[in-house]
Amino acid sequence: xxxxxxxxxxxxxxxxxxxxxxxxxxxxxxxxxxxxxxxxxxxxxxxxxxxxxxxxxxxxxxxxxxxxxxxxxxxxxxxxxxxxxxxxxxxxxxxxxxxxxxxxxxxxxxxxxxxxxxxxxxxxxxxxxxxxxxxxxxxxxxxxxxxxxxxxxxxxxxxxxxxxxxxxxxxxxxxxxxxxxxxxxxxxxxxxxxxxxxxx
Numbered sequence: 001x002x003x004x005x006x007x008x009x010x011x012x013x014x015x016x017x018x019x020x021x022x023x024x025x026x027x028x029x030x031x032x033x034x035x036x037x038x039x040x041x042x043x044x045x046x047x048x049x050x051x052x053x054x055x056x057x058x059x060x061x062x063x064x065x066x067x068x069x070x071x072x073x074x075x076x077x078x079x080x081x082x083x084x085x086x087x088x089x090x091x092x093x094x095x096x097x098x099x100x101x102x103x104x105x106x107x108x109x110x111x112x113x114x115x116x117x118x119x120x121x122x123x124x125x126x127x128x129x130x131x132x133x134x135x136x137x138x139x140x141x142x143x144x145x146x147x148x149x150x151x152x153x154x155x156x157x158x159x160x161x162x163x164x165x166x167x168x169x170x171x172x173x174x175x176x177x178x179x180x181x182x183x184x185x186x187x188x189x190x191x192x193x194x195x196x197x198x199x200x
Contacts, residue, residue: 038119042070042111042126049104055079055096055147057125058104060111064126073125074139075114076162077148078186080176091184092176096147100138107133114157129158140165146175149185152192 047060050069056079059069080090082097110131113119121127130138139158142148143165150159150166170177182190182197189196 038126039113039115042119042128043113043115044110046108046110048108049106052097052101052105054082054093055100055142058100058130060109071125072111072128072130073121073123074142075117075127075129076151076154076156076158077139077142078151078188079142079148080184080186090186091180092147095175096142099142099145099147103132103138103141104130109133109138117156127156144169144174146170146173146177149189153188 079096080093
């Protein structure tokens with residue numbers, strides 16, 4: 001083996017080791033690696049909602065890694081954005097956020113994880129079905145009252161049920177379905193169901 005090739009391999013090995021060390025100590029990895037004890041720590045456990053970020057995202061009062069609270073992303077639903085730098089405030093986003101705030105802020109809710117699916121989303125948020133004090137699930141209420149879209153991008157145990165709930169809300173023109181236009185739909189939904197709001 002030539003000296004030049006040996007040096008190139010050595011340099012590559014050193015760089016690779018440096019990258020691996022960086023990733024091992026970087027908080028980035030926590031944004032996409034599920035935490036192995038999530039089911040034990042959160043499933044069927046009750047916590048108080050400390051903050052509502054928007055219609056489909058909230059914080060509960062239990063620490064998560066370096067954070068004071070655990071951020072929850074509701075399984076199976078997508079409410080219109082209110083704080084997105086890319087999309088701004090979307091149609092019916094404030095109403096969805098207000099509804100979630102009214103239903104959860106300062107109240108004790110019970111989290112249910114999907115044991116058949118991953119526990120964390122893309123940004124490290126805990127994926128959960130949120131049971132309200134009155135026994136109803138926030139995820140389902142957002143759909144039945146027309147504050148959210150059934151999220152068709154990710155399969156979960158209640159995927160078909162949630163699609164059905166959205167279909168009923170749409171037929172009944174509940175919430176956002178009364179006046180929403182195709183351009184106001186999330187881009188992912190326009191791609192997934194291109195004929196959703198087209199007239200027959």
